[in-house]
Amino acid sequence: MSDLLFDVNLQQVPDQYLNGTWRVAERVLSQASPTTTLAQATQLHLQPGVLQVHTPTSQADGSWSVNRDERLSRPYLELHTTDEATTALITRLRRSTDGLQSALTLYFQTGMELQLVQS
Secondary structure (H helix, E strand, O other): OOOOOEEOOOOOOOHHHHOEEEEEEEEEOOOOOOOOHHHHOOEEEEEOOEEEEEOOOOEEEEEEEEEEOOOOOOEEEEEEEOOOEEEEEEEEEEEOOOOOOEEEEEEEOOOOEEEEEEO
16 A cells, blocks of 8 residues: 555544455454454455455355444444354554545454455
């Protein structure tokens, strides 16, 4: 990404900023099982309510939604596929001024972290 990216205020992020195809740029598994669909993901495709997870060997369909905690209004993704359901805190979202490039960091309940890019 050559364009400068700016942090988006997570308390005010519109859900539609998350729509689109996200490529997994980096992953830290921590205590997460390396065999789950999300741990093997190479790409996530998010459209309103619809999730597609691409891995090197397959594709899984599911659903997603955004929830916010009551105190700080931090956004969480609720992700559901046929073999797992999990919650991921959005810890960082960055976008270019034209909105064509973005970077998203998700921190999962298992300690797994995914850094996603979109261009």
